[in-house]
Amino acid sequence: MTLLLDSIEAVAEAVREGPRVLPVGAGTKPALSSPPAGDVVALDVSGLRGIVEYDPAELTFTALAGTPVAEIEGALAQHGQHLPFDPPLRAAGATLGGVVASGTSGPGAFRHGGVRDFVIGVRFVEGTGRLVTGGGKVVKNAAGFDLPKLMVGSMGRLGVLVQLSFKVFPRPRATTTLAFELGSLEAALETVARLGHGPLELDALDLEPPGRVVVRLGGDPGALGARAERLAGLVGAAGPERLDGDRDAATWQAATELAWVPDGCRVVRAGLTPRSVPALDAALRAAGARTRYSLGANAAWIAWPDDPPLARLDAALAGLGLAGMVLTGPPDRQLLGAPRGGAFAARIRGALDPDARFPEA
Amino acid sequence: MPRADTEQREPPAGSAVGALRSLGLGPRLLTSPAALTAFGSDALTAFHQRPEAVVLAETEQEVIDTVRLCHREGIPFVARGSGTSLSGGSVPVAGGIVIALNRLDRVLALDPDARTAVLQPGIINLDVSRAAAPHGLAYAPDPSSQSVCSLGGNVAFNSGGAHCLKHGMTSNHVLGVKAVLPDGEVVHLGSDSVEPIGPDWMGLFCGSEGLFGIALQITVRLIGVAESTRTALAVYETLESAGEAVARIVGAGMLPVAMEIMDALAIEAAEASVKPGYPKGAALLIVELEGEREEVGADAARLDELLRASGATQITSTEDPDERALIWQGRKSAFSAVGWLAPDYIVQDGVVPRTRLSEALARIGRMSAEAGIRVANVFHAGDGNLHPLILFDGSEDGAVVRAEELAADILRLCVELGGSITGEHGVAVEKRAFLSLMFSDDDLALMRRLRHAVDPAALANPGKMLEPAPAPA
């Protein structure tokens, strides 16, 4: 069952009374947003939609949580601004609230940080049905507990997001992409580590295993050519493929939309350390999964096939001390591997949702 | 003019000191009044409370054991790094003890390939960058107090600094924290990865002002040192026009690494102490660009154009490391330098939208004139984070109260303009009465519920942030 809600008061009421609830925006990450049990109903908050406030000169905006990210990006683009972390699945309809609740960031997070680094304010309905506010609307703020960050990655299970404030950045005036074939995972990882060190400031640094490293540069149009040459020189591999204009845009659009994920696979997002990649990659290959490493080998997008069971990925991640979040497929599992938090997580969850009005992850 | 202003509590049953002796710390358990007095205040000296005892911890286990003992005996505790809090964060609570962490100052691991480091909480902020320097790396958040403040204190307050405009605050650079909760349970929050998975428990711990327990290990990310840096100084005839210039630069889509403003009083103080040789004027705007050679070169031309168009009467710039160092030394020593202008000061750190900086500065100027109290301004202009230094002489009758009234009016102004009561110094004791300007009863009730869930006995840093402020005397 799904309840369609278009006012904050209605959300509060639904959380207070009736069956247990789980918010859903556009449903692009169904493993998180489909009700996992018979006694839980979906709260469709996609009607809570619209930009409340956008001040281009201030580089901040506030929008209702059900607003599609694409709508926001459109408004920002008119003023040469953007959310630099490439919110994933925006073309598929992802809402701002869904991006925050899943904590997902795209390739552009490499340079300036991810969704947690850009959210500055939040309003949400907590488990007792009260509307609460955390953070604010200015780019810097240390007053009170950092609730905006807490809600990043909360999977709709700590509260129903109704409104969010973000800081934004100027959009680079020009971008270009270089792709290098390094031949092996080892060589690709070595290059990723070297590039991560500087001096070039890269907008994105992805690795398509086994050996393809894809790098995006953004900035002043006049400086871009010289920077691309420096980048090629730094990597040293012969003949990088240079992707300009539409091809540059299409490359990152495909990554952001997970266009490469084969049908029938489940998408899992994992947090990594570059050092953990060889062992993880071996396990993924053995299972027939496809993978794209992002953020300088600090994150993986994993397309996990129907068989072997997801438990195998769970075990592989746990064995490496890593954690993953399942985004697509049935809502049987949300977190895999070794997520952190322990007693602190349990106590905070209990305080936000004392009557277990939201399902647990 | 010290006042015991933290929550007055009944001293706990039995003696705290007696119980602590069982930890076998020997001379690292301080109990003599003379030794304890030194731990009674932080950098906001208006608040003072002598603790019952101080534990000079040398190991993680000692911190854990002390917290467990406090939990068992019901003894309130306050963690202390370097004691440079400007809001009363590390002031002890009556009947409580201080757990001093400054001896836990080691680099536990540093991975230059992953660009991460694992550190003990008592390490000095600048020492993290020093340890990273041989690898061409640095730790980005740079509070002006970076040569003395501790990383644990930075995490507790989500501290910022001049270069946080581009790089972000402490919380944007901390990946993981190992912490002991107020009942002695040890937890791991965050991870070693730049990419967090699941609810951001670590993000909640950061900036919680010591109310959720004590950080024992902190994993941070390091950044590559920029190959090119250019620092411009622009002089303005009024403080408001310098504020206007900041709004223009932000609005033009530039992303300097730092944008700071100093007014005439702050410049005077800096010249009296560090002698940075700043150009003379009513207001000085410091704008730093950093990054790749080609990018900095292209941005520099745009910046100079913007500065000229904004009415700067003089513009100079430098790429010389020694000249830069002196510029920043002048800026970063400004707080201590105002000691040359007045015996006492209160510094506020409210935030306003950057588009309203100039308006805020003009109004603070008028408020200062009306109150007859001098206010020096030296602040992180790029993110609208004001630092009005309210100058007074505490030996004059009623001077503290008048200064505090002006400080309160400035905080109200920040909130009225759509900003915040604090950008980086935290709420702690000083601003707890003002939190309700920004948050509703429901908001504050939830924050209290979170605190209560983690620390039902209210032993970790009680009396701070969320406690109702005491009624005015």
Ligand SMILES: Cc1cc2nc3c(=O)[nH]c(=O)nc-3n(C[C@H](O)[C@H](O)[C@H](O)COP(=O)(O)OP(=O)(O)OC[C@H]3O[C@@H](n4cnc5c(N)ncnc54)[C@H](O)[C@@H]3O)c2cc1C
């Ligand atoms: C001259 C001067 C300039 C300053 N400039 C800046 C600036 O530019 N930006 C800025 O943000 N701040 C600035 N500050 C404020 C201050 O330096 C910061 O708040 C700093 O982070 C405090 O660190 P500390 O080690 O001194 O912490 P302390 O004062 O010892 O403690 C601060 C708080 O942190 C808690 N704490 C300490 N260690 C831990 C731990 N391991 N775990 C949990 N809680 C802990 C304490 O209980 C206390 O509540 C300045 C201060 C001075 C005096």
